[in-house]
Amino acid sequence: MLQALWDNLDYVAPVVLFCIGLYIIIAKNNLIKKFLGLNIMETAVFSFIIALGVVDGGDAPIMGADARAPFASPVPQALVLTGIVVAVSTTALALSLIIRIYRQCGTIEADELREME
């Protein structure tokens, strides 16, 4: 069991990170910390997709069979690049929302905000 987990560390680690991020979002009270949790989840998903790009013993399609390994599939990298752009815009929007919440309410602690509502 442990050996299997260790062998698939590149898949296990993102799942663990994903869960840590989710826990932070649910458990933390501060909006910035909640958002950092979301960033951890994003990193987890990106590293998972990057890890998919490595295929042991695969051939690079255009280079031909005699090209020297190691290779990584370019498709997941392109996906993650797009994903990062999306993550950056989410971060920008969330931070600007947090700034506006702070200006209006004077706090970014979720429980104090709930009392104000």
Added chain:
Amino acid sequence: MLAWPHWLVVVVLVPLLGAVLTPVVSLRSRHVAPWWALGVMSVTSTAALFLILRVAAEGPFSYLPGGWVPPYGIELRFDEFSASISVICLIGWLAVLYSLRYVEWLREVPKQRIPYYYSLLLLNLGGMIGFVITGDLFNMFVFLEILSLSAYALVAFSGEHIAEMAAFKYLLMGAISSLLVLFSVGILFGVTGSLNMADVATRLASAEPVAPAALALGMLTVGLMVKAALFPVHIWLPDAHAIAPSPISAVLSGLVVKIGIIGMIRVYQIYNSANMIDLHMLNQTLVWLGAISIVMGAFFAIFQDDIKLMLAYSTISNIGYIVMGLGLSTNSSIIGGSAHVFNHALIKATLFFAAGGLIYRTGYRTLTDLRGIGRSMPLTCIAISIGAISIVGIPPTAGFFCKWYIALGAFEADQPFFGFALIFGALFIFIYYIRMVNAFYFQAPTRPEILEVEEAPASILFPTLLLAVLCLTVGPIPLTFIKPAAELLLAPLGG
């Protein structure tokens, strides 16, 4: 004109480019922005019209940008479900027209920011159009993010004091659900090595370890469920939809939540045609969640005094109807459920437009304050009453046919319990809409100044009335249109 293949690209590129250019064209005068947005939506709607005529004439078709063949290049695919761009374009166009006066009236919004509002609205509509016509899983995620991000920003736009909080809550849940979708797209890519929906479906059929694909299905369903605001992940919806400016509420409640449903239909298409996992468990779960959503949404709506909050809860219960229809997975229930995607969009947009008209003229938004408004704003109140009877499902309005088909499906599937849940939900819905109509027409006004207000201005009244007329007349048309597609949903996906 009809056969010109490039319409499929035009229909998604025009609103996205138009969105980016909106701040540029309104540099000189911010009054250009709404007319520019209206022009962009007119071009898009024309393209959509040609596409729908074509799909009605010759069935589903694809477009390959750059000429790369599907498994390697990306694919835009237009089928009967994509015909929901008709209602996206219609409500989008009307929402832009509606915003003309409404956004100027929002006191908290700085006037020089108004062009950005139209920019975000076009981005949102473009994202939705892209989502329903893409044939590629990763593009699906990208369009989902385009439309979600612009939706978060639009919720915050109204400037009311808890708008940012509502937008942040929406953003947090929306971002988690998008990550679930991305994670499962990654898993599917890892299992099949492909991102094209039809290709993924063929390769999944022979995929060896079943567990990852099942995990991906579960995560996709949960992720899209959050977007569709199904119980128990609906908690972001009421605040966000009630606080957004009224034209945005109409777009969010009528269209954006349906994107989650259309995404579920796409995922269902893939897994159903791969036929590797028994979907019975999933269906049964969806039916139950749908039934709970119906009853719970209707139940909470009864206790709301704020008219927009009430409409927002009613959206949850209508999403329940759609999901229940899909989950029952008999022929008629799927037809009813997917036609309700169209019809509920029309009905809910009518209701939010009309509610926005009342708020625009009076500045009040609770039923207590709005008592007696039927005497001073008769046309808007007629529209809201038509919307109310359609959503309850009284024949021959738009809501009746869908609910009839879903109920029929419940009995067909030999699960009459859910048929009764549906009727029970309809009764609840009846109660709270009767409460609304009663307050508007028959109760003595609590605010005497309400009898003095004028009817809403033309740019607000026209979209409201047009949609109300459609609620009355469109009737069974979406049903007959969606029929071949719904039958196909139970059959394999063609390449």
